Amino acid sequence: QVQLVESGGGLVQPGGSLRLSCAASGFTLRYYAIGWFRQAPGKEREGVSCISSSDGSLDYADSVKGRFTISRDNAKNTVYLQMNSLKPEDTAVYYCAAGALCGAYHLRHPGWYDYWGQGTQVTVSS
DSSP, rough: OOEEEEEEOOEEETOEEEEEEEESSSSOOGGGGEEEEEEESSSOOOEEEEESSSOOOOETTTTTTEEEEEEEEGGGGGEEEEOOOOOOOGGEEEEEESOOOOSSHHHGGGGEEEOOOOOOEEEEOO
């Protein structure tokens, strides 16, 4: 059974950090592009970052560039999203997803991703 499970969310003060994890079971993550998306209440799902399967190339939304870092640990079948300098506007449910391709276009079109986790809540508030 193909499954993605996110963890690491929580409540953090502005300026703080969190590291989200996306663990896969039932398939091998390194053969897929992995994307992180987020959805705040009343807003559309937004692509945050992705990492490709082939050359490890990365992409980030402009809103998180310089603050978030995506990485993968193939031995652990896990992808991470390190989030630093968090802002209240980063508050959302964060999802990881597995698909074929990573790029700015694919972050804007979540339909390119085939498998999704259940999400983890990130709340940035003082």
